Amino acid sequence: xxxxxxxxxxxxxxxxxxxxxxxxxxxxxxxxxxxxxxxxxxxxxxxxxxxxxxxxxxxxxxxxxxxxxxxxxxxxxxxxxxxxxxxxxxxxxxxxxxxxxxxxxxxxxxxxxxxxxxxxxxxxxxxxxxxxxxxxxxxxxxxxxxxxxxxxxxxxxxxxxxxxxxxxxxxxxxxxxxxxxxxxxxxxxxxxxxxxxxxxxxxxxxxxxxxxxxxxxxxxxxxxxxxxxxxxxxxxxxxxxxxxxxxxxxxxxxxxxxxxxxxxxxxxxxxxxxxxxxxxxxxxxxxxxxxxxxxxxxxxxxxxxxxxxxxxxxxxxxxxxxxxxxxxxxxxxxxxxxxxxxxxxxxxxxxxxxxxxxxxxxxxxxxxxxxxxxxxxxxxxxxxxxxxxxxxxxxxxxxxxxxxxxxxxxxxxxxxxxxxxxxxxxxxxxxxxxxxxxxxxxxxxxxxxxxxxxxxxxxxxxx
Amino acid sequence: xxxxxxxxxxxxxxxxxxxxxxxxxxxxxxxxxxxxxxxxxxxxxxxxxxxxxxxxxxxxxxxxxxxxxxxxxxxxxxxxxxxxxxxxxxxxxxxxxxxxxxxxxxxxxxxxxxxxxxxxxxxxxxxxxxxxxxxxxxxxxxxxxxxxxxxxxxxxxxxxxxxxxxxxxxxxxxxxxxxxxxxxxxxxxxxxxxxxxxxxxxxxxxxxxxxxxxxxxxxxxxxxxxxxxxxxxxxxxxxxxxxxxxxxxxxxxxxxxxxxxxxxxxxxxxxxxxxxxxxxxxxxxxxxxxxxxxxxxxxxxxxxxxxx
Numbered sequence: 001x002x003x004x005x006x007x008x009x010x011x012x013x014x015x016x017x018x019x020x021x022x023x024x025x026x027x028x029x030x031x032x033x034x035x036x037x038x039x040x041x042x043x044x045x046x047x048x049x050x051x052x053x054x055x056x057x058x059x060x061x062x063x064x065x066x067x068x069x070x071x072x073x074x075x076x077x078x079x080x081x082x083x084x085x086x087x088x089x090x091x092x093x094x095x096x097x098x099x100x101x102x103x104x105x106x107x108x109x110x111x112x113x114x115x116x117x118x119x120x121x122x123x124x125x126x127x128x129x130x131x132x133x134x135x136x137x138x139x140x141x142x143x144x145x146x147x148x149x150x151x152x153x154x155x156x157x158x159x160x161x162x163x164x165x166x167x168x169x170x171x172x173x174x175x176x177x178x179x180x181x182x183x184x185x186x187x188x189x190x191x192x193x194x195x196x197x198x199x200x201x202x203x204x205x206x207x208x209x210x211x212x213x214x215x216x217x218x219x220x221x222x223x224x225x226x227x228x229x230x231x232x233x234x235x236x237x238x239x240x241x242x243x244x245x246x247x248x249x250x251x252x253x254x255x256x257x258x259x260x261x262x263x264x265x266x267x268x269x270x271x272x273x274x275x276x277x278x279x280x281x282x283x284x285x286x287x288x289x290x291x292x293x294x295x296x297x298x299x300x301x302x303x304x305x306x307x308x309x310x311x312x313x314x315x316x317x318x319x320x321x322x323x324x325x326x327x328x329x330x331x332x333x334x335x336x337x338x339x340x341x342x343x344x345x346x347x348x349x350x351x352x353x354x355x356x357x358x359x360x361x362x363x364x365x366x367x368x369x370x371x372x373x374x375x376x377x378x379x380x381x382x383x384x385x386x387x388x389x390x391x392x393x394x395x396x397x398x399x400x401x402x403x404x405x406x407x408x409x410x411x412x413x414x415x416x417x418x419x420x421x422x423x424x425x426x427x428x429x430x431x432x433x434x435x436x437x438x439x440x441x442x443x444x445x446x447x448x449x450x451x452x453x454x455x456x457x458x459x460x461x462x463x
Numbered sequence: 464x465x466x467x468x469x470x471x472x473x474x475x476x477x478x479x480x481x482x483x484x485x486x487x488x489x490x491x492x493x494x495x496x497x498x499x500x501x502x503x504x505x506x507x508x509x510x511x512x513x514x515x516x517x518x519x520x521x522x523x524x525x526x527x528x529x530x531x532x533x534x535x536x537x538x539x540x541x542x543x544x545x546x547x548x549x550x551x552x553x554x555x556x557x558x559x560x561x562x563x564x565x566x567x568x569x570x571x572x573x574x575x576x577x578x579x580x581x582x583x584x585x586x587x588x589x590x591x592x593x594x595x596x597x598x599x600x601x602x603x604x605x606x607x608x609x610x611x612x613x614x615x616x617x618x619x620x621x622x623x624x625x626x627x628x629x630x631x632x633x634x635x636x637x638x639x640x641x642x643x644x645x646x647x648x649x650x651x652x653x654x655x656x657x658x659x660x661x662x663x664x665x666x667x668x669x670x671x672x673x674x675x676x677x678x679x680x681x682x683x684x685x686x687x688x689x690x691x692x693x694x695x696x697x698x699x700x701x702x703x704x705x706x707x708x709x710x711x712x713x714x715x716x717x718x719x720x721x722x723x724x725x726x727x728x729x730x731x732x733x734x735x736x737x738x739x740x741x742x743x744x745x746x747x748x749x750x751x752x753x754x755x756x757x758x759x760x761x762x763x764x765x766x767x768x769x770x771x
Contacts, residue, residue, distance in 0.1 A: 131734055219712055274605070275627075277623075277714065278623065278631070424732065425729075425733055428728060428732075432717045441716065
């Protein structure tokens with residue numbers, strides 16, 4: 001009996017070994033091609049150190065340029081990849097395209113948890129990059145950008161900076177302001193407002209005319225918060241947001257309350273479409289395109305919609321752009337200007353001279369004035385690097401882009417979006433709060449008290 | 464059949480081997496390993512993580528005891544989400560199940576085009592939730608939606624279905640029921656159609672009316688399957704998330720959050736995986752408690768009635 005069992009077990013074992021052997025025979029081939037596998041770790045790196053510099057090797061770039069709307073950006077990336085492959089002997093770059101949301105929320109997080117991100121990956125600055133950097137998973141780019149001489153050429157690297165070191169580079173920048181129906185403004189003799197009260201007068205006039213003053217979709221709370229953030233930054237000064245995390249300032253500050261109260265006042269006066277709490281992001285753009293609404297607070301990235309005949313139809317060329325005006329005429333123009341999305345690099349690259357050289361070449365080819373202007377020209381994305389405004393103006397003759405350039409030139413003080421400066425829990429509390437305000441629940445004071453309480457808990461948790 | 468097999472696979476040795484319980488264990492082993500790797504291990508990992516402040520990335524997991532659980536249980540928003548799961552259960556049991564029974568009884572009586580009716584009611588359950596979200600988004604649209612058009616004919620003012628917290632939950636419940644009612648109707652219909660025709664015929668000869676036959680004969684005989692439908696509805700209600708995400712994303716202002724979307728909003732997106740795992744464990748515990756209570760209080764009685 002025992003013999004039988006032994007025989008059966010042996011048979012099973014033999015079968016398992018054969019099956020495993022079949023699978024295993026592919027493994028070296030994969031390992032060889034897929035150089036990004038962090039699992040190969042030090043052994044592979046050790047081999048690479050002793051191998052000649054033009055020994056074939058591969059790196060993976062995880063990008064999010066997927067779909068029709070991102071075809072220009074993908075073409076730019078492909079050109080940079082070709083150039084980098086030509087610069088580094090033996091290098092093959094594998095492009096791995098993943099939807100932005102999937103990459104941010106699932107794939108990259110999983111890879112980070114396993115400690116094996118691709119060599120190059122699309123990453124959001126705040127709060128993601130800081131968290132990955134804190135765990136030692138991202139490559140410190142400070143010496144590389146210093147070597148390439150581009151460390152001072154970015155508008156801001158704050159979202160990608162952790163404890164004084166730079167861990168990622170933004171691919172483009174953006175500002176937030178009002179897109180408006182130029183044709184309507186001309187027909188009604190309306191001019192671009194210079195103060196908040198002028199903006200309110202225009203809104204009142206539009207409402208009286210039976211149109212919607214401001215297109216807004218608040219199903220996603222970050223959309224109305226663009227308006228609120230700009231309002232409290234005018235009333236309390238943009239620096240107020242920097243102090244929430246350190247505890248120097250509070251959400252319950254009267255100036256922040258005033259900003260939220262102004263937003264609430266606009267809701268109560270009927271300046272937004274009723275029921276917009278249930279609308280998707282695309283709905284508010286449709287309100288502008290169909291001529292139902294006349295102004296819309298959005299990021300400069302929305303220009304691509306209004307310049308595309310397939311999306312904007314007859315409205316192409318009829319949409320303009322201006323900054324949210326200050327409270328009093330002559331006060332500094334304060335605008336959200338940020339660059340929170342770009343590329344990060346795996347910390348493991350530092351152990352492999354070939355890969356490090358490839359990453360340096362990639363950075364050198366990607367972050368150039370030429371590529372930044374190309375992004376602006378083809379994709380309407382503002383540069384993340386400091387580029388002379390005159391050069392920007394020549395990059396695109398589109399009237400809407402010219403309006404955006406003009407608005408950028410008027411900015412006196414820029415600030416990052418609040419969610420880059422406070423913890424995710426605070427963002428959640430504020431998101432719930434602004435939807436309550438729009439839905440007619442509670443007061444700005446009580447809502448901000450809840451947010452302040454979330455802020456204090458988040459600050460305490462960090463200490 | 465065993466002639467070509469290796470020498471130890473003769474009938475005698477095979478019988479000997481099969482008499483040993485260890486042989487069975489060997490056969491079960493592969494499935495058991497998969498079950499351990501993909502079910503038991505993740506469940507225990509989730510339970511362990513729920514006692515930590517893990518951010519989902521770090522190799523260090525700080526043990527914080529019951530901290531995550533007390534945070535959740537002290538949070539009014541969490542209890543709001545539990546309440547919304549409760550609405551899902553109540554709506555399923557009190558409204559959806561009676562509708563399922565009525566439609567099943569009606570379709571069972573249909574003589575012509577029964578297949579068409581069955582297909583028509585089953586169709587929503589094979590559609591993706593994302594598609595259903597878009598479809599019902601149009602139906603609930605405040606300007607041109609079917610619902611408001613219909614209400615307008617009755618002289619009722621437009622209702623802001625998805626943006627007014629008074630209506631948003633109901634709007635989701637209706638959509639969710641629409642999606643799953645057909646699936647359950649097919650189950651109940653199969654039970655009805657399997658009842659021997661003689662019972663029905665005997666009742667007709669005895670002079671029973673249609674309603675009497677439905678209530679006194681069909682309904683008692685399909686009680687076990689209705690019990691299963693209720694169990695599945697409860698389990699489905701407790702893990703509901705996708706329909707909420709596609710319709711309201713838990714809004715307005717978190718008013719339609721269920722436990723699973725609360726977990727996404729307050730934990731996963733904020734890099735608080737330890738907290739997220741504690742919510743997942745709570746969903747698991749609540750589901751077990753409710754289904755166990757249902758089994759003890761209702762389902763067993765039905766089974767007893769059935770066995771008499």
